[in-house]
Amino acid sequence: MLRPAAVLASGITRSVRGARLLDDLELSVGVGGRLLLVSRPEGTASLLLRILAGLAHADRGNVRLAGVSRADDSAAGWARRIGYVGASAGIYAWMTPAEVLELAGRLAGYDRAERHRRSDAAVERYRLGASRDAPIRRGGAALAQRTALAAAMLTDPEVLLLDDPLRSVEAEERSRLLAIPGKRRTVVLASAFPATEVGLVNQIALLREGKVVLHAPVRELDARGLTLSLRGIEALAGIGEGAGSAAAAR
């Protein structure tokens, strides 16, 4: 079934110090898609995600997420419909999780009652209760990253961009937290360790030489006896060392 695109990137081009990292890139992810983005070189997927989030600039190209552009700063626009969690939490260490959630709610334009309701729900879902009112520095990087995810989910965003998130969180807990609820929520996850994302995504995309050279359902990997790893994905794309054995398996 065809679904409308929640993530639409067209003609994205970006050069860094003369090297063209993204070259007229096209990417479309339907509503409800869970996409794992991997790349060679490694940082390109992260760069694309930061361009989608409006943190990095493209030399050319257009981005639309959940039907809105970055310029839409209305209450019902970008701030509430798009969530982003990066590799670093980006939160002041002196803040408490409660203060972070309160600030995220204020920046999203919710009234006090709505902020409290959403904060309470986030505290419960992300198990922040025990450290809710303690400075984040006491809980270390893991607490900071869990709080960052909770703050990103506070607005119940339609599109969630995850840039190699929650690496300081214990693996089992990380998988639980990244099992993002919502059938109509679209998640794009850039990861340097695809094998750790098993069960969290239903699509994979491989970026090489600045373009999307593969965008396929995860089940195609299973069908060809390949694992969710960079080698497996490259083999599915017919690139790299595993390509020959994948062809033989076919």
Next chain:
Amino acid sequence: MSRLLALVGLAAHELWISYRLLLLLTLPLLGGLAVGAIPAGLAGLRAVDGAARWYAISLCASVGIGAAVVSGTLAAERRRGTIAWMVVRAVPRSAVQLAWFIVVGGVMVFGIALGAAAAWLTATERLAEIPDAAPLVAATIAAAAAALVALAAALVVAALPLAPAPAALLALLLSVGMLASAVLVPLTAPLPNGGLGLLADLSGSARPIADALQSTGTALVAVAVLLVLAVVTLDRADL
């Protein structure tokens, strides 16, 4: 407006919790108090003029350190993703810069006013007749405007893709260079840094209040230009 207030509160808290707010406030004040310790032979013939000159010299250092603190802090904020955290919530990058400018500028101006009051009090302590304070007040306002120019320049530096230490060093060199040149070279035209020159040579000006007003005006125009430059630079940067 509510967003800007939240950002201002956040910047103030960040500065407060790291004692940098105290540093920005006390440095000019200490400069004002220190002029009392200058020997009469060095302070000049007229007590207030001498105090104002030494206060202007101390401001070069304290404003320079303030500019370095701001530039280094904002460069560090970019590095650890704090600005990115706000920008992904549709907060304009310029709002983050404006919040920092309001907090640091406010504290800096207040500190300069306190320092000038301290310099005045220490200078007039032993005088039988208290001179007119208006020229010193006017020159202090112009010097505060010159300090805001240094702060705006520090925001431009902070928007460049530099690590915190080089950003702080560059802001320090730029602001001290700009302010010290006004103290060392007698300035006649109403330049943005003229307030410091006026403060350093209070008796040299025939119309100190008019000169101070002109310098304040050109300084505020320079602040506006530099803030626009800082916004444009950060807007084009990767976070």
